Amino acid sequence: MGDVLSEPSTAPVQLAQVSYRYPSARGFALRDISLTVRRGEFLGIIGPTGAGKTTLCLALNGIVPQFYGGKFYGRITVAGLDTLSVPVNTLARYVGTVFEDPETQLVTTSVENEVAFALENLSVPRAEMRSRISWALQVVRLAGYEKRHPYDLSAGQKQRLAIAAALAVRPALLVLDEPTSQLDPMGVREVFAVVRRLNRELGMTLVMVSHAAEAMAEYADRVAVLDAGRLVALGTPRQVYAQVGMLQGLALRPPQVTRTFHLIGQWREVRTPLPVRMAEARPRLPHLAAQLPPSCPPPPPPAEHQSPPQLSVRHLSHTFGDGTQALRDVSLEIRAGEYVLIAGQNGGGKTTLVKHFLNLLQPTAGQVLLDGVETRTLPISTLARRIGYVAQNPDQQIFSTTVQDEVAFALRNLGVPPDERRARVRGSLTAMRLWERRDAHPLALPRGDRTRVVIAAVLAMRPDIIVFDEPTTGQDFRGARAILEITHQLHRQGKTVIVITHHLYLMAAYAERMIVLRDGQLLLDAPLRAALREEQTLAQAYLAPPQAVQLARALGQLGARPMPWITPEEVAACFAPDGGRV
Amino acid sequence: MTESPLGEEREVRSFGGIAVDGAPVAYIISLAGVVTVLAFIPLSVVLGGGSSFPMSQGVYPLVGWILGPVAGALSSSIGALVGALVAPYTTSVIWVTITSAIVGSFTAGAMVDGGPRRHWWIPLAALFTLSYLLYAGRAVVQNGVELLPALLGSFIDWSALLLFILPTRTLAARWIGSSDMRRVATGLFLGTWIAAGLSHLTASTVMYFIINWPNPVWMMMAPMAPVEHAVRSLIGAVVGSGVIAGMRAAGLVKPRWAMY
Numbered sequence: 001m002g003d004v005l006s007e008p009s010t011a012p013v014q015l016a017q018v019s020y021r022y023p024s025a026r027g028f029a030l031r032d033i034s035l036t037v038r039r040g041e042f043l044g045i046i047g048p049t050g051a052g053k054t055t056l057c058l059a060l061n062g063i064v065p066q067f068y069g070g071k072f073y074g075r076i077t078v079a080g081l082d083t084l085s086v087p088v089n090t091l092a093r094y095v096g097t098v099f100e101d102p103e104t105q106l107v108t109t110s111v112e113n114e115v116a117f118a119l120e121n122l123s124v125p126r127a128e129m130r131s132r133i134s135w136a137l138q139v140v141r142l143a144g145y146e147k148r149h150p151y152d153l154s155a156g157q158k159q160r161l162a163i164a165a166a167l168a169v170r171p172a173l174l175v176l177d178e179p180t181s182q183l184d185p186m187g188v189r190e191v192f193a194v195v196r197r198l199n200r201e202l203g204m205t206l207v208m209v210s211h212a213a214e215a216m217a218e219y220a221d222r223v224a225v226l227d228a229g230r231l232v233a234l235g236t237p238r239q240v241y242a243q244v245g246m247l248q249g250l251a252l253r254p255p256q257v258t259r260t261f262h263l264i265g266q267w268r269e270v271r272t273p274l275p276v277r278m279a280e281a282r283p284r285l286p287h288l289a290a291q292l293p294p295s296c297p298p299p300p301p302p303a304e305h306q307s308p309p310q311l312s313v314r315h316l317s318h319t320f321g322d323g324t325q326a327l328r329d330v331s332l333e334i335r336a337g338e339y340v341l342i343a344g345q346n347g348g349g350k351t352t353l354v355k356h357f358l359n360l361l362q363p364t365a366g367q368v369l370l371d372g373v374e375t376r377t378l379p380i381s382t383l384a385r386r387i388g389y390v391a392q393n394p395d396q397q398i399f400s401t402t403v404q405d406e407v408a409f410a411l412r413n414l415g416v417p418p419d420e421r422r423a424r425v426r427g428s429l430t431a432m433r434l435w436e437r438r439d440a441h442p443l444a445l446p447r448g449d450r451t452r453v454v455i456a457a458v459l460a461m462r463p464d465i466i467v468f469d470e471p472t473t474g475q476d477f478r479g480a481r482a483i484l485e486i487t488h489q490l491h492r493q494g495k496t497v498i499v500i501t502h503h504l505y506l507m508a509a510y511a512e513r514m515i516v517l518r519d520g521q522l523l524l525d526a527p528l529r530a531a532l533r534e535e536q537t538l539a540q541a542y543l544a545p546p547q548a549v550q551l552a553r554a555l556g557q558l559g560a561r562p563m564p565w566i567t568p569e570e571v572a573a574c575f576a577p578d579g580g581r582v
Numbered sequence: 583m584t585e586s587p588l589g590e591e592r593e594v595r596s597f598g599g600i601a602v603d604g605a606p607v608a609y610i611i612s613l614a615g616v617v618t619v620l621a622f623i624p625l626s627v628v629l630g631g632g633s634s635f636p637m638s639q640g641v642y643p644l645v646g647w648i649l650g651p652v653a654g655a656l657s658s659s660i661g662a663l664v665g666a667l668v669a670p671y672t673t674s675v676i677w678v679t680i681t682s683a684i685v686g687s688f689t690a691g692a693m694v695d696g697g698p699r700r701h702w703w704i705p706l707a708a709l710f711t712l713s714y715l716l717y718a719g720r721a722v723v724q725n726g727v728e729l730l731p732a733l734l735g736s737f738i739d740w741s742a743l744l745l746f747i748l749p750t751r752t753l754a755a756r757w758i759g760s761s762d763m764r765r766v767a768t769g770l771f772l773g774t775w776i777a778a779g780l781s782h783l784t785a786s787t788v789m790y791f792i793i794n795w796p797n798p799v800w801m802m803m804a805p806m807a808p809v810e811h812a813v814r815s816l817i818g819a820v821v822g823s824g825v826i827a828g829m830r831a832a833g834l835v836k837p838r839w840a841m842y
Binding site for chain 2: 066
């Protein structure tokens with residue numbers, strides 16, 4: 001079906017010495033970028049927060065600079081069209097764009113209307129429109145969902161619908177800006193599978209920004225690395241991700257399999273180039289297994305908390321007004337000082353569960369108790385002092401006009417004296433590396449920074465229990481690690497930390513215990529190290545163990561011994577000369 | 583910033599197809615949505631006009647300051663029309679509601695301190711003066727309302743007209759464009775008092791000719807109307823300060839006739 005795509009006369013995308021500065025900014029968001037994207041290529045773009053990835057995406061469809069204004073240097077041609085000379089609405093015929101949050105792109109009340117929306121605006125004839133809608137929905141595997149309301153779809157389905165809407169225009173180029181960051185691993189696989197099909201079967205040219213290093217290594221033809229607006233590296237995934245030192249210098253993350261081999265290479269013979277995919281690593285494992293020492297250091301024992309339960313959930317069920325059963329007979333206990341990871345598929349009930357802790361939702365059946373007192377009897381203001389909640393979408397918690405006002409808001413309402421208030425605001429903002437941005441408008445910050453503003457506001461309240469709902473979404477590796485380091489510090493201070501996330505590879509070094517929900521039911525509740533090895537059970541909740549866990553298991557099978565390691569550092573430590581620590 | 587970019591600097595243009603009078607269509611639609619949502623919220627007791635007034639009246643001028651007079655009037659009228667249809671309890675006569683929205687935004691957008699549109703206020707002032715003469719004149723001359731109740735009952739209307747004719751019109755505009763957010767808020771309050779007051783005058787004149795409310799209503803309006811109008815102005819100041827601070831910080835493209 002390659003003939004259905006708009007055929008450009010030249011390379012789909014050419015950037016020549018492109019620099020761009022936003023109207024109110026001092027520095028350049030893009031700087032002297034020259035790049036050609038070949039027809040039918042899948043180009044991945046990676047880089048730390050603020051590297052210019054989103055600006056580059058917006059430049060490809062002319063929104064930068066036509067909508068934002070500012071200073072623009074150089075030239076971008078897409079399908080032979082100059083993005084400064086051709087209006088955005090004309091470029092939209094050639095460039096489809098899918099953003100991070102699909103809900104910001106869904107504007108109609110049915111799936112087929114959503115796909116039809118851009119076509120109607122482009123005056124595509126009715127019969128042609130029907131044909132394209134049918135084709136686009138088939139491509140993204142949403143055929144049969146035509147009459148469904150977009151908001152009734154799962155997060156992965158919504159993102160696939162956004163792709164279908166962009167696809168129906170039959171663009172020469174499809175630009176995807178972090179389309180998987182809010183999705184569970186199953187949703188990520190769905191989106192990457194669709195994207196790969198578009199690329200391989202239809203020959204569509206793709207530009208995709210993503211922090212999902214493992215998936216990017218698997219699917220992309222080339223990877224471009226941006227830093228401070230400059231293109232600092234460009235090559236195949238193997239060429240780019242194998243440069244572990246360069247990536248670390250930019251606070252970027254290589255796939256776990258690459259990092260593991262890189263660490264092992266400090267002590268053992270490891271052939272180069274380093275593997276960037278599991279499939280490349282597997283043939284090398286027998287050679288590695290043969291080098292395993294007779295014994296490896298044992299893993300640290302699971303943490304034990306003897307204190308009485310701080311939070312008790314007893315036979316909790318919750319049914320929403322529309323009849324959706326979000327939680328079904330969930331029972332669990334969380335003790336003071338625990339660090340708990342809650343995972344599961346999108347729509348599995350994770351957020352619904354923690355909202356009961358704060359009495360933001362009341363049980364349909366069952367009880368939630370905080371230190372033995374039912375939360376439904378406690379006012380939300382009291383619960384807010386005890387339990388800090390960092391919501392999944394930071395924008396829902398931001399309403400002040402400066403960062404420091406945002407952090408000070410709750411303290412002012414709690415009557416905290418001005419001197420202490422100032423000290424707490426400074427401490428929280430410094431911890432979140434936001435003190436320099438204290439006078440900025442919170443909504444002017446990137447999403448990752450906005451999340452940190454909300455975390456800073458919660459930290460300033462000094463609650464006993466802190467719930468982080470998907471705190472690493474939209475963060476680069478450095479940002480995600482910074483937030484998790486904060487959770488680690490809070491945990492060491494004796495706070496109870498509860499983190500909801502799909503990013504299991506990040507949590508292996510932090511959480512003690514893992515709770516998995518599936519369709520509102522408790523599927524798994526175990527120490528983290530044991531839980532991550534429950535591959536079959538995790539798969540039921542659309543989760544997959546990190547690559548390090550998979551490597552350890554494969555090595556263990558080859559060496560006929562248990563290998564309970566869950567991080568690249570732990571796997572590599574087994575190969576250290578003294579069998580010691582990394 | 584010491585190194586110059588390698589590429590040649592290009593002229594950046596916003597193409598007409600996506601803008602109305604220099605305001606992006608996306609802004610017009612977004613602010614129309616804000617007006618619609620605020621139309622759901624009633625803010626007063628039912629008096630002369632027969633229904634309570636919607637919170638959206640407080641932001642008609644803001645829409646004009648953000649988008650300019652033409653795009654602002656378009657945005658407000660779309661928002662007011664949709665609002666009147668989905669929240670009829672805050673509307674007496676739909677076309678009067680829409681006219682009121684258009685006048686509020688257009689007048690605000692015309693309160694400029696220089697530039698090619700600096701004289702737009704003159705025909706508007708003449709129109710509003712005529713409107714006030716019809717309004718108060720009908721009350722005093724035709725219906726025999728005493729002068730004092732008529733003046734007190736129409737205080738917000740004549741005070742707005744006076745402030746519109748005096749240099750306070752451009753003072754409000756300068757404050758709205760200030761970098762000091764306290765001045766911005768003050769400018770928004772003063773400007774909303776003026777533009778929303780003149781919008782109220784236009785609507786009241788029409789409604790008075792339609793309903794011709796009884797004389798005691800003038801006495802009841804005397805203490806209540808200024809309070810209501812202060813609330814409108816406060817809404818404009820509070821909502822406007824947040825919106826303007828956000829738009830400045832976000833660094834989005836500024837509509838051609840924006841005053842912030």
